[in-house]
Amino acid sequence: MINKLITKIRQTGAPIVVGLDPMMKFIPRQIQEAAYAQYGETLEGAAEAIWQYNKGIVDAIHDLIPAVKPQIAMYEQFGIPGIIAFKKTVDYCREKGLVVIGDVKRGDIGSTSEAYAVGHLGKVQVGEKSYYGFDEDFVTVNPYLGSDGVKPFIKVCQEEKKGIFVLVKTSNPSSGELQDRLSDGKPIYELVGEQVAAWGQECMGDGYSYVGAVVGATYPEQGRILRKVMPRTFILVPGYGAQGGKGADLAHFFNEDGLGAIINSSRGIIAAYQQEKYARYGAANYAEASRAAVLDMREDIAGALAARA
Amino acid sequence: MINKLITKIRQTGAPIVVGLDPMMKFIPRQIQEAAYAQYGETLEGAAEAIWQYNKGIVDAIHDLIPAVKPQIAMYEQFGIPGIIAFKKTVDYCREKGLVVIGDVKRGDIGSTSEAYAVGHLGKVQVGEKSYYGFDEDFVTVNPYLGSDGVKPFIKVCQEEKKGIFVLVKTSNPSSGELQDRLSDGKPIYELVGEQVAAWGQECMGDGYSYVGAVVGATYPEQGRILRKVMPRTFILVPGYGAQGGKGADLAHFFNEDGLGAIINSSRGIIAAYQQEKYARYGAANYAEASRAAVLDMREDIAGALAARA
Numbered sequence: 001m002i003n004k005l006i007t008k009i010r011q012t013g014a015p016i017v018v019g020l021d022p023m024m025k026f027i028p029r030q031i032q033e034a035a036y037a038q039y040g041e042t043l044e045g046a047a048e049a050i051w052q053y054n055k056g057i058v059d060a061i062h063d064l065i066p067a068v069k070p071q072i073a074m075y076e077q078f079g080i081p082g083i084i085a086f087k088k089t090v091d092y093c094r095e096k097g098l099v100v101i102g103d104v105k106r107g108d109i110g111s112t113s114e115a116y117a118v119g120h121l122g123k124v125q126v127g128e129k130s131y132y133g134f135d136e137d138f139v140t141v142n143p144y145l146g147s148d149g150v151k152p153f154i155k156v157c158q159e160e161k162k163g164i165f166v167l168v169k170t171s172n173p174s175s176g177e178l179q180d181r182l183s184d185g186k187p188i189y190e191l192v193g194e195q196v197a198a199w200g201q202e203c204m205g206d207g208y209s210y211v212g213a214v215v216g217a218t219y220p221e222q223g224r225i226l227r228k229v230m231p232r233t234f235i236l237v238p239g240y241g242a243q244g245g246k247g248a249d250l251a252h253f254f255n256e257d258g259l260g261a262i263i264n265s266s267r268g269i270i271a272a273y274q275q276e277k278y279a280r281y282g283a284a285n286y287a288e289a290s291r292a293a294v295l296d297m298r299e300d301i302a303g304a305l306a307a308r309a
Numbered sequence: 310m311i312n313k314l315i316t317k318i319r320q321t322g323a324p325i326v327v328g329l330d331p332m333m334k335f336i337p338r339q340i341q342e343a344a345y346a347q348y349g350e351t352l353e354g355a356a357e358a359i360w361q362y363n364k365g366i367v368d369a370i371h372d373l374i375p376a377v378k379p380q381i382a383m384y385e386q387f388g389i390p391g392i393i394a395f396k397k398t399v400d401y402c403r404e405k406g407l408v409v410i411g412d413v414k415r416g417d418i419g420s421t422s423e424a425y426a427v428g429h430l431g432k433v434q435v436g437e438k439s440y441y442g443f444d445e446d447f448v449t450v451n452p453y454l455g456s457d458g459v460k461p462f463i464k465v466c467q468e469e470k471k472g473i474f475v476l477v478k479t480s481n482p483s484s485g486e487l488q489d490r491l492s493d494g495k496p497i498y499e500l501v502g503e504q505v506a507a508w509g510q511e512c513m514g515d516g517y518s519y520v521g522a523v524v525g526a527t528y529p530e531q532g533r534i535l536r537k538v539m540p541r542t543f544i545l546v547p548g549y550g551a552q553g554g555k556g557a558d559l560a561h562f563f564n565e566d567g568l569g570a571i572i573n574s575s576r577g578i579i580a581a582y583q584q585e586k587y588a589r590y591g592a593a594n595y596a597e598a599s600r601a602a603v604l605d606m607r608e609d610i611a612g613a614l615a616a617r618a
Contacts, residue, residue: 021421024434032436041436073421077428078435079442083392107451108414109481109547112330112382119386125333126387127341127350133388142416144453144476146483167453172418174455178501181492188487188497195486238418 001137001162002205002212002234005099006259008066014298015254017101017236018061018290019266020089021071022050026271028283031056047081050074053286054089057270058096060287064294067099069236069264090136101236102136105167107149114152121164122156138163140214140236143192150199154211158203163210166196168226171216171239189215189222190229197230208234208260217249217263224252227260235261240297241268247300251308258305269293310446310471311514311521311543314408315568317375323607324568326410326545327370327599328575329398330380331359335580337592340365356390359383362595363398366579367405369596373603376408378545378573399445410545411445414476416458423461430473431465447472449523449545452501459508463520467512472519475505477535480525480548498524498531499538506539517543517569526558526572533561536569544570549606550577556609560617567614578602 009015024032024046032049039045058068070093075086093100106116118124119133141153141164153164169179169189179189193213200209209232215223217239226235237253240246240263253261272278272293273286281289318324333341333355341358348354367377379402384395402409415425427433428442450462450473462473478488478498488498502522509518518541524532526548535544546562549555549572562570581587581602582595590598 023420036436041438043433043435043440043442046433046435071417071421071424073415073417073424073428077424077433077442079428079433079440080389080393080396082428082442084389087389105417105451106382106414108380108382109479111332112380115380115382115386119382119388119391124352124355124386124388126352126355127345129350131352131388133352133386133391142414142451142453144451144487145479145481146486146488148481148483170418170454172454172457174457177455177504178453178497179455181497181500183490183492183497188490188492191490192487 001099002208002210005066005234005262006208008099009259009262012064012066013302014065014294015259015262015301016065016294016297017067017069017262017264018065018269018294019069019071019103019238019264020054020057020270021074021266022053022270023074024049026267026274027053028286030283043078043081046078047085050078050082051085051088055092056287057290058093058098060291061294062096062098064291064298065098067101067262068093069101069103071103071266087134090134094137099138100136101138101140101165102134103140105140105142107142107145109145110148110152113149117153117156121153121162122160138165138212140165140167142167143195147195154199154202157210163212165212165214165236166192168193168196168213169215169219169222171218175216190225193226193229197233200230200233204232208232212236214238215253220249220252227252227255231255236264237261238264241265247304248307250301251304254305263301265297269297310408311517311519314375314543314571315517317408318568318571321373321375322611323374323603324563324571324610325374325603325606326376326378326571326573327374327578327603328378328380328412328547328573329363329366329579330383330575331362331579332383333358335576335583336362337595339592352387352390355387356394359387359391360394360397364401365596366599367402369600370603371405371407373600373607374407376410376571377402378410378412380412380575396443399443403446408447409445410447410449410474411443412449414449414451416451416454418454419457419461422458426462426465430462430471431469447474447521449474449476451476452504456504463508463511466519472521474521474523474545475501477502477505477522478524478528478531480527484525499534502535502538506542509539509542513541517541521545523547524562529558529561536561536564540564545573546570547573550574556613557616559610560613563614572610574606578606
């Protein structure tokens with residue numbers, strides 16, 4: 001799957017993943033009203049609104065991007081109907097040929113991580129038969145429990161040719177409280193990065209590993225260090241746009257081959273029509289605004305990569 | 310909710326939480342066959358088997374224990390039907406008066422942790438109305454992202470009078486890889502424990518905080534230290550029984566008031582009929598075997614607490 005991701009990045013010229021993290025305040029009124037007219041102001045109504053909103057965006061941008069990253073929390077908050085909308089979104093994006101990164105940040109003790117890995121990436125056994133549960137292509141994984149919380153995911157990745165991105169240095173303001181602490185003279189994020197690189201050697205694609213890392217755009221200096229610590233690791237970079245990361249901050253997340261990183265933007269793309277810059281599209285054309293924002297983001301990143309040469 | 314948990318611990322004399330972590334290999338054949346007869350060997354069939362199995366156990370033991378802890382991964386692996394079985398289990402246990410600890414180990418950047426907190430503990434807004442998504446009483450939370458990943462949960466706990474247990478020192482063999490690393494002369498688990506104690510001061514119940522901690526029974530020495538670092542923190546202690554923790558290891562997790570800890574057992578209770586000790590019950594009476602195992606566990610813990618006096 002890492003090979004497919006890289007192929008699609010090359011085809012589109014866009015090392016971009018769009019975060020499908022719908023919040024009700026992003027969803028145009030006409031979509032909410034249509035959903036509530038059908039299902040009432042219920043969890044089912046909210047889930048329908050999310051699904052229609054996502055579908056509009058995916059239809060408008062799927063040819064421009066290699067991947068999407070639905071954040072499951074934004075669906076899980078609407079209970080079971082929300083989870084159903086998550087699954088519909090995953091399936092629809094895969095039908096459109098997109099690589100789907102489930103941003104689930106799971107991680108637990110061994111037998112439990114195995115259940116998460118099976119549920120999100122693999123197949124579960126039921127009597128004589130087996131079924132995919134959620135069937136994303138990649139998921140994000142939390143490393144706090146150590147190797148035996150991560151290895152069950154790696155095992156399923158090897159069987160299914162799928163992948164993971166392990167949290168190393170997250171984009172949020174307080175990520176340093178734990179991740180920047182020094183131990184044996186190195187920050188925790190660097191020690192976790194070394195582990196990610198070691199785990200990654202167990203499942204290499206053509207040039208990069210199936211085991212990737214998450215490093216926030218908001219921490220470019222740490223990104224520069226981690227790029228060297230994990231040379232064959234693909235880095236998923238959240239925090240561009242709304243969280244404050246800029247194109248120029250991103251160059252050091254990439255290797256000299258122009259690969260090795262994929263930059264996430266969520267509300268900067270999916271709620272573009274709410275920004276002054278794209279306000280001319282209006283809520284009725286929210287998906288076209290998202291398309292324009294993807295094109296601008298592609299240009300911003302290409303410019304940043306060209307400027308470092 | 311911490312007050313309710315403590316009241317129920319006192320009433321039952323059992324600082325015990327039963328982990329409702331169903332694996333297909335635990336579920337008696339007659340339950341699986343009945344479920345498959347109705348739904349086929351499908352995800353729906355597996356979910357029905359899980360639900361009937363759980364219901365049998367809860368009916369047999371609910372008067373003996375204060376709380377249950379369903380591990381959502383064991384449900385999530387069966388996709389949406391699995392999640393529906395999780396929700397049915399949560400609702401049924403609450404109807405029976407049990408405190409429900411959702412073992413979800415969520416944790417993310419601020420806005421995303423807020424969505425998880427709303428979905429699992431709070432109410433989500435849909436138009437003019439609001440709804441509970443999963444509506445557990447407590448959830449477990451992963452601290453890797455720092456304060457801004459945890460505080461949204463605390464905010465919802467304050468509003469809803471619910472609680473969380475933050476992972477501090479987990480029960481699995483490799484938990485030390487990250488959690489035991491020394492920083493400023495202290496292990497990470499102790500530094501996280503100090504944070505948990507500080508967060509906990511923002512939401513105190515009568516004697517203990519709504520913000521609890523997870524510390525594995527398999528690490529009794531660390532439990533002794535953490536008991537002192539977090540004097541008003543309730544500790545959820547997994548790892549008893551199948552993972553190797555014994556009653557005698559548990560005494561130091563408790564305060565002198567006999568409170569401050571709740572010990573989890575999962576397969577040791579729910580799959581008791583598969584142990585030689587309870588084999589006489591047979592698969593047909595699996596729930597009675599679980600009841601006997603709860604009574605033995607209660608005695609083991611009471612003995613350990615008495616022995617330290």
